[in-house]
Amino acid sequence: MRLILAAMLLLLAPAAAIAQPSPTEQTMMQTVVAEHDRHIALLERLVNQNSGTLNLPGVRIVGDMARAELEPLGFEVRWVDMAETGRAGHLIATRAGRGRNILLIGHLDTVFEADNPFQRFERDGARAVGPGIGDDKGGIVVIIAALRAMQAAGTLDDANVTVVLTGDEERIGSPGSVARRDLVAAGQAAAFALEFENLAVDDGAEFGTIARRSSTNWTLTTSGRTGHSSGVFNDALGYGAIYELARILDGFRRDLPEPNLTYNVGVVAGGTPAAIDAEGFNVTASGKTNIVASTAIARGDLRTLTLEQDERVRARMQAIVETHLPRTDAELVFAGNGYPPMAPSEGNRALLARLNAVNRDLGLPEMAEYDPARRGAADSGFVAQDVDTLGGLGVAGGNAHADGEWVDLDSLVRQAQRAAVLITRLSLGAE
Template identity: 60%
Template sequence: MTLRPFASLALVLATPAIAAPPTPTERTMVATVDAEQARTLALLERAVNQNSGTRNLAGVKAVHDIFAPEFAALGFAVRWVPQDSVGRAGHVIATHKGKPGRKRLLLIGHLDTVFEPDSSFLMFERIDAEHARGPGVADDKGGDVTMIAALRAMAKAGTLKDANIEAVLTGDEEEAGLPLDAARADLVAAGRRADVALDFEGLARDGGRDMGSVARRSAGNWTVTVSAKSGHSSGVFSEFAGDGAVYALARILAAFRAELPEPNLTFNAGLIAGGATAALGADEARAEATGKTNIIPAAAVARGDLRALSPDQIARAEARMRAIVARDYPGAKAELTFDNKYPPMAPTPGNRVLLARLNAVNATLGLEPMGELDPLKRGAGDISFVAADVDSLAGLGPASEGDHTPRETVDIPSIWKQAKRAALLMSRLAAEKR
């Protein structure tokens, strides 16, 4: 893990300069975001109306075709990086070369949504002056247009010219291709080049208050498979027959619930099956089982997820789970496997200093300071793949509700607020020496 470059700035952030009023350049950025509201909203509508479910490879590429010209017009060199090897469409990588020796910023968004072409939720709908509904209207096409609006404001004010910025919009954030090492290689490499990472997924709110995201938990899966002696049910619990696979699996899951809990750790059991036969389907999202009431079940399987805040917490939970599965279960044997997907974005001093920098922008804009969001209230995301290498801040996209459902609705005014925040924050960071 690299040293956190902003940690040494903590004392500086306590000075009255944080509350300085906007400079003429910053006022230009604010005015530009407001002046281009109609243009930004039209871009969002166009992107939302192009289906880009993760498995709609052509659709994801078509969203690249919508956003790529926006970056190119701002002086970015734009590349499309195909991901055929992992069964996904590809990623957009847009690079803006500024003044040598200045801080390098990584901006993260994604092109795909959870809504595939067979969804009934396919079109942008303006609900009223402050709300719009549609697939990906917030997650993450709303975040992508917020990023572009901020960059356009920087260009208008002249702060983009010298900025070193790399934007990576992945094409499979909602269902990452496998193996992950290949699917996220370009993003990880970009993180290692950067000094700061800013993620444009949605703004989190708690009790109506805007919150900053300095941490995101991991996302991984586990599977417990149990095999046992079978026989006539009249012999269940006997020394010869044992308890069967279902009781053994139930004891394992009960032990997980009783012995694993600690702050910021969750471990959901999402799918379970047992009987004379039991097996997961090929997609691991369904299971099949057969059995009769008078047959001791010979097989059982459970699949769930594990979410934690740090690599140490993941290792600790996995060790406890292995110990539980290795215990003696009469007449049965259990196996446990893990499939770790998204790493954690642990809270670090460097991440917290970035939030302080954002709160300096809030003070300039006359906005309330943002506290730290409880990581239990946010899922995993692409920024976690770079968080071990660079100071990171998530949640620079718009506020919304109903994400991943046919009720996904974006708070339109939050797009303008977030674009202003991002434009000022990026301009200030990009002007600093590495």
């Protein structure tokens, strides 16, 4: 509440003391403050509707809730069914205007499936907890609050805005080319892209997101000749599958390290036999100490900052895999539905500079660039190769993807005010 009062005082401060927003922008700021309770109520409704990625009906219901907010603002809204990828689908809303097209990106789904015990919105003053409250239902509310403020100020009339709310950001459907086809097309048509995942906050300071690393899963399967353990390492049996797996993983550890690169190993199994399920989450294995293992499996992820780094590291990983121990073989497969990187660029930095101009005019602190190694992957990576992109414009909070996920409700005000002014300036060409 203190921050809301500060926002109101800002509007009344003498012009000589601070930079002043225009009268139109003051209207946007006042509208966001006046509608704060409405936005919190909307957030509560969204959070209380489970929309785990695999809860397809729940994702569609949240899409319907977003539709009910966007259509009265003059958006043409359509649902893109994604049954062929095993997911619910995406909500795409468009509002044509004379300005440059601004793409707003969020997502309807959460990591909390319908059987998770963490299901309800709870509020304690300016703090609220709930599944997906920040990632990304808070981001959806920021988008809606900003657009409503623009409508109240009259700037939405001429603005050219596209909203894409994906239904599978937390667990992309397959094939990825189909799952992200519509988002990629929207990025190619846009002049700027703004992504509304959680705001980056560190020790009270708020940061701008001009880069995110990729996220791609990989599966390593090794094989070897099996037989009595007394023959291990000899010319007939060789080293077995587990030693080959260990050689490769240790090669990754020793040979790959470089800035902005990580390659986690999340699950391992080896024996005679060993197997992994279709989803790649559960492994099974059996064996005896006196039997050389026939099969070993490891699964992990790869995170890189640029496409060049991604291609180079993948090639190096494959080279390590192909140097086999005697009488063994191995195969490394990268999943086809990962997230590409949102690489840092001068265009993205220019967008952050535009946001900082908004911050100065609204009397808010300027934002430095956030370390991309501390951010997860997001849908913005799918458009960043085609359009200047700025991420992390959603609410401030913490404990994402875990029970007790929370947000600072006052940050809804700051973020919606920033977004309304920034979208207006970008679309209509104002500096």
